Amino acid sequence: MTDAARNDRDILIRVRGLCNGFGEQMVHEGLDLDVRRGEILGVVGGSGTGKSVLMRSIIGLQSPLDGTVEVFGENTIGREETDAIDIRKRWGILFQGGALFSTLTVSENVQVPLREYYPGLDQALLEEIAAYKVVMTGLPPEAAPKYPAELSGGMKKRAGLARALALDPELLFLDEPTAGLDPIGAAAFDELTASLQKTLGLTVFLITHDLDTLYAICDRVAVLADKRVIAVGTIPELLALDHPWIQEYFNGPRGRAAVAGPNRHVHEDKRG
Amino acid sequence: MRAPADFERSDDNGEAVLRFSGNLSLACLGDLPARLETVEGGVARLDLREVGRMDTVGAWVVHRFARERGATIEGLNADEQHLLDQVIAAEHPIQLPPPPPGSFTRALDEIGKAVINSGKTLYGLLGFMGATVLALWHVIRHPSRFRFNATVQRFEVVGVGALAIIGLMSFLIGIVIAQQGSVQLRQFGAEIYTINLLGRLTLRELGILMTAIMIAGRSGSAFAAQIGTMKLTEEIDAMRTIGVSPMEALVLPRVFAVVFMLPLLGFYSSLVSILGGGLLCWVDLGITPVTFIHRIREVVPLTDLWVGLVKAPVFGAIIAMAGCFHGMQVEGDAEQVGQRTTTAVVQAIFLVIVLDAFFAVFFTNVGWT
Missing domain, CATH: 3.30.750.24 (STAS domain)
Structure with missing residues (x-):
């Protein structure tokens, strides 16, 4: 195998020359990004820099004006919902608000993708799979028969994660998973993500504002600014750059607090 | 692999x-x-x-x-x-949902629930009417709190926006009444009475009733869905905390709009129906427009117009309040918005028809026949 070919196989998501815009306003102009197999890539950027739009473009919910997006080596732009099934089976997506189906219980929510792609599974096995997935994401077992409206915000996120993990995907998209969680819950969610990533060998595309999350679990961080990805790298690599937004972001009061914070040990554990 | x-x-x-x-x-x-x-x-x-x-x-x-x-x-x-x-x-014992009860028990269960629900809804609707009247009283005492702009905007959405569809509907209904009436009356050689039928029926009953049904479907449902969605996204709570009463800011403008617009739309609908019927009379029965107008003025008493116009604001209030009430009742999830919207429309139309029957008896007894 040549080097280039091996590189290709190690890159799960390849975005090239992506342009997105709404009316007159451009969100992305010529954005490039690679996500490697097995890494947790954090995506950061100020509000309105198009982090969610980038995720929506990658998963095919948003048709960009220009550019290419490949996931698992396949184009995802403009594919129908019922098309590209092979890719859809291999990824899981956690939306910001959980996006649970409100008329189904948590357990039924987790079963939806399983039923959709594997209609042969019998009901008892489906229930069991849903049950252990629910517990795996840190929800109490009593949450499984509840409806989303009966859950708190943090529990909805966990239930959303359980559904995203239903098919044991290789690639996980998380859109601000710790936003709106209390610091303890957020730290627990970080550990959960890291542990699942280790257990299942996941690749994680993680949009976040949470500096603690970045320090705790991300292998690399991509910075969105000026309508493109201005830098990708580990946090020390980014700190060495001389971009005002990056310096402001990591060296602001919150950035410094995150470095000194209690989550630091998780980061080191993972490294060690 | x-x-x-x-x-x-x-x-x-x-x-x-x-x-x-x-x-x-x-x-x-x-x-x-x-x-x-x-x-x-x-x-x-x-x-x-x-x-x-x-x-x-x-x-x-x-x-x-x-x-x-x-x-x-x-x-x-x-x-x-x-x-x-x-x-x-992550393993833990799962509880499978209990088996569903037998069909007879379930039927009884559902009937019982439906009865209790209807009772509760009616009670709630009465309470809501009371709350609307109270809000109205507050606004009368503090006229500066009346939301003039919101109300005028609703006038446009509810009234002006509905002109085209109500016009088309009424025109066709006028044609149908005249056509069916003339077919039957021709058997007695009394085609000329088609004009009586058309004029009295549209002004007294159909103009207002059809308009009310159309507005219930068009605006009543919109009110329920708008307010219901605002409830879900906590906009209503946000309003309350800022000190804005949702009754004054959301409900009153909508109720005002429908109460004022329904008589106007109903009158417009009656006129367009008569126009449509008149056209058919001219084409089909050879009654010239001049004769038609003469005849209409002779056979339709002014009280018919009043009967229609008195009913309209009452129907309007029912439609708007049913829509707003069910919107405010939304809790929990998106499915509720759909359910409540459906209930709002069904209930509004049902109440309008029940009230219409009462009005018919009432007006006959007071001699406005």
């Missing part, structure tokens, strides 16, 4: 051993769980040495089988062992 999961049974020193091969992952599982069920007798060991990729579902299936048969699992590498441990740690 895609080797399907499989197993084969062998005996090792008198112990039954299942040797698994292929990928123990969701995509490659196939009918493996079902085939495992058919394995007979005790199994001592499960050998996973030959297994390729394993995911949590595969781990779960193996673990479940091992637990049932008291078998031990062997041949795992460190990662797979970690995966299995994670799955085992």
Whole structure:
């Protein structure tokens, strides 16, 4: 195998020359990004820099004006919902608000993708799979028969994660998973993500504002600014750059607090 | 890559051993769980040495089988062992939902629930009417709190926006009444009475009634859905905390708009119906417009117009309040918005027709025949 070919196989998501815009306003102009197999890539950027739009473009919910997006080596732009099934089976997506189906219980929510792609599974096995997935994401077992409206915000996120993990995907998209969680819950969610990533060998595309999350679990961080990805790298690599937004972001009061914070040990554990 | 999961049974020193091969992952599982069920007798060991990729579902299936048969699992590498441990740690007994009750009990149950629900809704609607009147009283005492702009905007949405569709509907209804009436009346040589039928029926009943039904479907449903969605997104709570009363800011402008617009739209609808009927009379029966107008003025008493116009604001209030009330009742999830919107429209139309019957009896008794 040549080097280039091996590189290709190690890159799960390849975005090239992506342009997105709404009316007159451009969100992305010529954005490039690679996500490697097995890494947790954090995506950061100020509000309105198009982090969610980038995720929506990658998963095919948003048709960009220009550019290419490949996931698992396949184009995802403009594919129908019922098309590209092979890719859809291999990824899981956690939306910001959980996006649970409100008329189904948590357990039924987790079963939806399983039923959709594997209609042969019998009901008892489906229930069991849903049950252990629910517990795996840190929800109490009593949450499984509840409806989303009966859950708190943090529990909805966990239930959303359980559904995203239903098919044991290789690639996980998380859109601000710790936003709106209390610091303890957020730290627990970080550990959960890291542990699942280790257990299942996941690749994680993680949009976040949470500096603690970045320090705790991300292998690399991509910075969105000026309508493109201005830098990708580990946090020390980014700190060495001389971009005002990056310096402001990591060296602001919150950035410094995150470095000194209690989550630091998780980061080191993972490294060690 | 895609080797399907499989197993084969062998005996090792008198112990039954299942040797698994292929990928123990969701995509490659196939009918493996079902085939495992058919394995007979005790199994001592499960050998996973030959297994390729394993995911949590595969781990779960193996673990479940091992637990049932008291078998031990062997041949795992460190990662797979970690995966299995994670799955085992997440295990807990599941409660399957209770079996549904028999159809007779369920029918009784549903009838009972429906009755209680109707009672509650009616009570709630009465309460809501009271609250609307109170809000009106507050606004009368503090006229500066009246939301003039919001109300005028509603006038446009409810009234002006509905002109085209109500016009078209009324025009066609006028034609249908005149056409059907003339066919029947011709048998007695009394086609000229088509004009009586058309004029009196549209002004007294149909103009207002059809408009009310159209507005219930068009604006009543919109009110329920708008307010319901605002409830879900906590906009209503936000209003309350800022000190804005949703009754004053949302409900009153909508009620005002429908109460004022329905008489106007109803009158407009009656006129367009008469126009449509008149056109048919001219084309089909050869009654010239001049004769038609003459005749209409002769046979339709002014009280018919009043009967229609008195009913309209009452219908309007019912429609707007049913819409707003059900919107405010939305709680929990998106399905509720749909349910409440449907109920709002059905209830508004039902109440309008019931009230119309009362009005008919009332006006006959006071001599406005």
